[in-house]
Amino acid sequence: MLSNNVQTRLSKFMSKILRHSPEKFGLHLDSDDGSCAVADLLDVLRAQPEWSELSLNDIEEVVERCEKQRFEIVGDRIKARYGHSHDKVSYPxxxxxxxxxxxxxxxxxxxxxxxxxxxxxxxxxxxxxxxxxxxxxxxxxxxxxxxxxxxxxxxxxxxxxxxxxxxxxxxxxxxxxxxxxxxxxxxxxxxx
Incomplete structure (x- = not known):
């Protein structure tokens, strides 16, 4: 289980990637819903020295425990629910x-x-x-x-x-x- 401090830092970093600058990290988001494969996000995160030991469970924990519910995992894909500053994401x-x-x-x-x-x-x-x-x-x-x-x-x-x-x-x-x-x-x- 991640400490609250680590969880907050990871949540902010995931937001930066998924909401604001996926291309800076070589991540390509689906143009319709702004999602990507969880495995791809994990690879991007692990490429950062601070997060090299990160696990899928750590990402799932951040998604589940994030007070603002910033993220959603459906199947094997993850997305930021809202707050994007890159391509406009469509919602129903x-x-x-x-x-x-x-x-x-x-x-x-x-x-x-x-x-x-x-x-x-x-x-x-x-x-x-x-x-x-x-x-x-x-x-x-x-x-x-x-x-x-x-x-x-x-x-x-x-x-x-x-x-x-x-x-x-x-x-x-x-x-x-x-x-x-x-x-x-x-x-x-x-x-x-």
Whole structure:
């Protein structure tokens, strides 16, 4: 079993490879879903002196224990669920819960409430079904503010939502009219 510190470092390194610069490490991702063979990722990781003794079980442990659920293994393939900065990865459209959440900070919230949610340097806007994940994503940016997204109205207006797995939803953008500051007791999130 990996220590928490080692697990965190490995998770960040896997994110760097799978989300941001696979080509730098000679890794080729499937153009449809952004996946690669777990064995190929393991070879890339083992080529780094720090990770030369890494095992398949170590990768599986990071995938399973990653608090943010950044990765997914299906069969013999692995992918980053979201957050790619290389080729845009496609996700299936779906009908999300009536309310989704987005964690941000006190500085960004007023701007979002005027201009809406935009992906900024990412491919998509990241939303979550529950408050816990929104808080986890938002608290690293400063004093936390959680926004609620009225998906019923957004869907009626033609906004598409994509399911990335593990309670994470994505959108190309969410106009301000569908965003509001979350007030305890509202919404239908799972983790209230």
């Amino acid at each position: 459209t779906g009908v999300p819960p009536m309310v989704l959440y987005h964690g941000t900070n006190v500085e960004a919230a007023p701007k979002i409430l005027k201009q809406g949610l935009r992906p900024m340097h990412r491919q998509y806007v990241h939303l979550s079904e529950g408050l816990d994940f929104a808080a986890l994503a938002g608290k690293r940016r400063g004093e936390l503010v959680i926004l609620s997204i009225d998906t019923v109205k957004a869907l009626r207006a033609g906004i598409e939502f994509y399911y990335a797995g593990n309670e994470v939803w994505l959108a190309d953008a969410v106009p301000a009219e569908f965003c509001s500051v979350y007030e305890r007791g509202e919404g239908s999130g799972r983790n209230e």
